[in-house]
Amino acid sequence: MDNRAHRKGNCMIDRTVTGHELVLEPHDTIQSRTDARGVITFANPTFARISGYSRDELVGAPHSIVRHPGMPRGVFYAMWQTIQSGEEFFGFVLNRCKNGDSYWVFARVAPHRNPRGEIDAYSSVRIMPKREAVAAWAAVYERVLAVEQALPRDKQVAAGYAAILEHVRKSRAKSLRELAMRYV
């Protein structure tokens, strides 16, 4: 077991992992909504069932409650850049269940605006990814994570993001979104 735990906000987030993967079924749709800072305001029953957290535990927690230590920081930087600029983000994400198991999803994260036109919420829908997508993105994330982990913490996000963009370029895709869509 990788034994790491991080304190975030008021809640202690456990980051230990078991190495066991829970594979989503084709009909599973995980839905959540957050405020502008990424604090969960709604979680559907499927999110609770798959993640192993109760809906009460999820609502009010930062969305990073399901963050898996195998995910590069640069991916979340790309996600936040995209949604804060008013665009939808599409990508593959490895998440962590409450008991340390993991599950892969294909995620769509969208921004929502209030009547004044300001982004005040985000929503996400996650479905079962194809297995070939999981294999491909797991390999990419492993490489990006190695780039990040070779550096001090303050350099990791920029280097991880640059490594992702380099992968997009080498794959001859116009954007991370276009590359992700190739696997859908």
Ligand SMILES: Cc1cc2nc3c(=O)[nH]c(=O)nc-3n(C[C@H](O)[C@H](O)[C@H](O)COP(=O)(O)O)c2cc1C
């Ligand atoms: C609507 C929405 C959905 C998100 N879904 C996930 C998710 O499924 N898994 C995840 O690790 N982060 C998700 N995030 C990103 C987290 O807010 C956070 O940036 C990420 O977990 C990295 O956490 P860290 O900055 O503490 O490392 C989501 C954010 C938003 C706004």
